[in-house]
Amino acid sequence: MIVEEQIELSEVFMAHRSQLRWAALKILGNPERAEDVVQDAYLKVSEAAAVFHVKQPVAYLFQMVRNLAIDHHRRISFELNLFEGEDDGLHVPSHIGMPEATVIGREHLKLVAKAISELPERTRRAFELHRLEGQTHRAIAAELAISTSLVNILIHEAIDHCRAALQST
Template sequence: MMLSVEEWTQELDTTFIANRTQLLRVAYKILGDWERSDDVVQDAYIKITEMEAAQKVRQPLAYLFQIVRNLAIDHYRRVVFESELFGVDEEGLQVPTLAGTPETHAINRQHLELVAEALAKLPDRTKRVFELYRIHGYTHRMIADELGISPSLANILIHEATNHCRNAL
């Protein structure tokens, strides 16, 4: 029996709320960070609600778990990639010391200038999302609330800005 859109949405909402803690744990096992896990779980919910054929999913809970797992893995890979690109300290607290060589300072300064130039070329909203995430440590949900956009869009804009900066280097 095929449920109406409203019935299916209500069933999905109930399933999501009842199992949110378990979904968070799945993401946390992969990411090791509760805030990022919460972002992933919210993104999973948004993803399944935006799917055109979501009503055809026979086991929405199993599907939600699979989406959370896949998004957490993608997020983990992205964090690893970004830490390789921008350094190990994800929050930007690791400041280079003056003990480095002049050559290292010159290279770092050039890289910083290239990244600053790349960011200046981005649209204001994309640049703001990137700064909130990389400099101020906002989560996707916090960015979405601050700018009035969806967490999914925040994620996309962060990814675009990161790729733009990487290409500049």
């Protein structure tokens, strides 16, 4: 069953590969980086497919690629900034672990998924709107009819709960 789902998601991935690459390219503006992100997404999605039952694979794949592309883009510009002005500016930040290249273990995925499912409904909703849909605190506050500072508190609570789930192992 799990194996079947994994094959299915890989097939969906391959069938949409060029569109996924295009989605990454729009965010990154660089074909090589877009290709890296798509490769990385494939590896991570394969792991995730072994752990989760993904009901809407196409939407999920596009969301993952967008997420990873945004994370990648942020890391690149961030690390260029971090080392600017250090030494003669030629310093290559090769020792910094790119999270994109981080191997995400299945156990960690399971624990974090379980932790998210345990959250109170409103906390989980606020977190998913922020993390998965990329909504701003203000938009989430309006949707849930709460203050933006409470939105922030709920997101922190969600992350802390996930952290505790990983630490308890």
